[in-house]
Amino acid sequence: MADPTTMLSICDPIHIVLVKTDGLGETTLVSSHFLEWRPVLTNSSSRLATALELKGTGGLHNTIFYMSLIPPEVFG
Numbered sequence: 119m120a121d122p123t124t125m126l127s128i129c130d131p132i133h134i135v136l137v138k139t140d141g142l143g144e145t146t147l148v149s150s151h152f153l154e155w156r157p158v159l160t161n162s163s164s165r166l167a168t169a170l171e172l173k174g175t176g177g178l179h180n181t182i183f184y185m186s187l188i189p190p191e192v193f194g
Contacts, residue, residue, distance in 0.1 A: 149180075
C-alpha cells in the first residue's frame with residue numbers, strides 16, 4: 119500500500135458505473151460518475167462519507183446512494 123503522499127499524487131478519480139441487466143442478460147448503462155477520492159487522505163477523521171446522486175440515462179430515474187471510503191490503515 120502506498121503512503122498518503124504518494125496516493126495524493128495519483129490523479130485518477132474512482133469511476134462508478136451503475137448498470138442494469140434484464141432477464142435476457144442484456145446490460146444497459148444507468149449512470150456513471152467520477153468520484154474524487156483524495157480528500158479522504160487529508161480528512162482529520164481518515165474517512166469520507168458522501169451521498170451521490172446518479173442521474174439516470176434515457177427514461178431511467180435518478181439513484182441516490184451513500185458510501186464511505188475508509189483507508190485500509192484505519193483497520194490495521
